[in-house]
Amino acid sequence: MKKILSGLAFLLALSSSAQTPAYDPLVTFAPLTLPDPVNAYRSANGAPGPSYWQNRADYELHASIDTAAKVLTGDEVITYTNHSPDALTSLWIQLDQNTYRKDARSAPAAGGRRGIPRTQSTDGDVLDTVEVAGQKADYVVSDTRVQVRLAAPLAHNGVAKVHIKYHFTIPEKWGGRMSWGDAKAGPIFDMAQWYPRMCVFDDLHGWDTQPYLANEFYLEYGNFDYSVTVPAAMVVAGSGELVNPKEVLTPTQLKRLDQARASDKTVMIRTLEEAAAPTGTGTKTWHFKMENTRDVAFSASAVFLWDAARMNLPGGKKSLAMSYYPAESAGEPAWGRSTEYLKDSVERFSARWFPYPWPNAINVAGPSSGMEYPGILFDGIDDKGKVLFFITAHEIGHSWFPMIVGFNERRNAWMDEGFNTFIDIFESDDFSNGVYGPKRDGEYAPGGGHPADEIAKVIADPAAPAILTRADAIKEKYRHPITYFKSAFGLTLLRDDILGPQRFDFAFRKFIADWAYKHPSPSDFFRAMESEGGEDLSYFWRGWYLNNWQLDLAVTKIDPTPTGATVTIENRGQLVLPAVVELTFEDGTKRRVTLPAETWIQKTVYPLAVETTSPLKQAIIDPDHNLPILKR
Structure with a gap:
């Protein structure tokens, strides 16, 4: 490269x-002790150890949206399995909607997503009832978390069922990662962080309960069975497989969907004419299932056009690329090519790194632009051309980091953002013979110059933090240069100048496969690349990641x-x-x-x-x- x-x-x-x-x-060449030690859980070769364990969270979710009041009401059952060797006396659950409260720790600490001051607020997650094993639970809310105290400790391999009824006011576009906003013909609801989600209990920190300040997520894996009830005229795009299509789609739409499953060209499922004259009274319930995932999200609107095409994956497997967008986003220069971009990105990432595991990949044009969740992306209504390609490739790239490889974004945002920015480079060079390439993150760094020069400025800045800085402690000025650019540039150096592509690619693929649907730490990555790459890289980890030399x-x-x-x-x-x-x-x-x-x-x-x-x-x-x- x-x-x-x-x-x-x-x-x-x-x-x-x-x-x-x-x-x-x-x-520079002093012996290096990595932050997380080798033990029975995490091996010296960077792979999960012989006694590695991971807890599990399965969800049954039922939600309805009052589109007039802009309120989501939810009913969830979490089936939590404790595979740890410890007996758990409590369960910690994330209440991410509380980041929108006036008294949220995130308001003065981070000032909202991307440093944008928050000028409005909601009441956050309102817990109507919380039960464990059918009994009213003892719980304490602390900012964006709730501690549910158990009547009896949850033993090794024990299972707890937590039943929560809740509601919250959906923030407008200022909500950032999830929100509602108006397209020209009506509202679009981008719904993420829409249900209380289990915190991770792991071998590194016990309960990892960092509050939701500005950085993203750390979640357990499991299976999701969820239903969304909305006005009948609305279409719901959701993570995972729609399991009741005959109840919510017209016979014509069902036929088109079958055509798309066999087509490498984009097929319209819901046309401009159908979106302009939505029909239906009362409500419809859209039922989805998704397996082996850490999260689900959805978007709902009556204004959506919808198209799809087949994705061809390694081993002869198939999946669907789908795009949902309002009329003003339609057309060849814009979202009319979204599914093409999505399909190409998933196919190439799958062939180069690790097969895409889910039944579809969805791109949505709505108010919460530039966010990623398992199987679904939220991008901008006005995106088109090169920008739409870049953002589509980048956001679906997050399917690998951190949706498949379960990085802790709250602590190590540089891992998911930097790793994903690194794999973006290949997609930009490969798509349509590089028509939109090259994408170099340095183009978006301060100064916009050559990547090597831009990163030289970053590492020459005595105030710039080290990559291995707690994510929330990195100022907005340095968030992109350090978390995205320097992290990605480090992988490029490692591949091109230190290990070479043959050794790097083999080691990187093994790391992905070893930690798919698991929780690696930075130390695991460092050890994996040293062991399979065949080099003592302590000088590089120390200089590039632990310091800003x-x-x-x-x-x-x-x-x-x-x-x-x-x-x-x-x-x-x-x-x-x-x-x-x-x-x-x-x-x-x-x-x-x-x-x-x-x-x-x-x-x-x-x-x-x-x-x-x-x-x-x-x-x-x-x-x-x-x-x-x-x-x-």
Whole structure:
């Protein structure tokens, strides 16, 4: 993928003046103890250990929307299975709607999603009844969590059934990740975080109860059986399989849906004419099921057009790509191509990394733009062309991180956002021979310049946080440069310049397969890439992830010798990476030498001996502009 980060050669000016390097080899190459230890639960090779365990949460959900009052009323039963070795005296459950309360911890702490101040509020999740095993439960609400205290401890492999009745006011577009908003012909309801969800109890933190401040989610896996009741004229797009299509669709729509299952071209399921004249009185209930997922979301509206096409997955498996959008989003330049983008992205991600596991993938044009949930995306009504392709590929890419590989987004947003930004690169290069490529996250970083230069600015900023900073502690100024860009750039360096594609791809795929539907930590990832990649990468983890160190290599002089020349190269920054030196000779010939990271394991200055019969004219470090070297 060197072509991805290629650019104009970066020539460090030759300097005869001596400088004392700040680099200390004993710091960069010191033994590294990763944050999470190896034990029976998590192995030294980065895979789940022989005693790895994970609790499970299965859901039965019934919801109805009062579209006039903008209120969702819900009734849920959580079947929670304790596979941990511990007896649990309480259960912690997330109440994400409480982030919209006036007194929410998120209001002063983070100021809303993407740093946008929240000017309105709701009453959050109103719990009407909470029962465990049919008995009224003792519970305490704490911000965006509720602790349900059990009458008797839940033993190893024990099962608890929690029954909750609740309701909440649906926020308008200011809700961010979920909201309602008006298209030209009527409202669209993007419903996520719409039911109380189990917190994760794991081997790293016990109950992981970080409040919902601004960053996303950490959830248990299970099966979902859910029903949504809405006015009969509305269409519901939901995560998972619609299991009662004959009750909610017309015979014509059912026939079109069958056609789409056999078509690589997009088929209209609900046309512009049908969306312009929705029919039906009373209500309809849409029933969905989704297996082995950490969450479900849905969108509902009477204004939706709906189209679909078949997706072809590894092993001969099939799935459906589907798009729902209002009339103003229709057309070839815009959402008329959404399903095409979705289909291509899922097929390529599946072939390259890990097969897509669910019966469909859905893109919705609505008010909650730029959000992802298992099997469904919320994107913008006005998106079109290159922007629509980019956002579709990025958001469906989250199916792999963190929907399949269950990263803890509340703590490590850099894992899902950075990993997903990294795999975006391939899709942008591959789709339709790169018509929308290249997508480089550096284009959206402050300054909008070459990725290597943009990341060099980030790591030169003494106020920039390390990647392994708690996600909520990263200021909005650095959220994209660190969480998305630096994280993705690190994987590119690891693939292209450190391990090489053959070793990286094998190790990365194994990591995904090992941790599919499980909860890896950063330490698990680091160990997996070292073990399968075949390198001690502690210098890289320390410099790129645990610190915000700079890469500062410089050619300081060229001295002729009887057999050629000696090029003096100084390392002045604490970050170490393999680097290419391009040598240009007076006769016009060129030669490249790769300096491995271990060049700097004992020294700060390296005399590169060059044998040649033609005088050496110049020496350039990083001629392909792959590395974020400090500019002078």
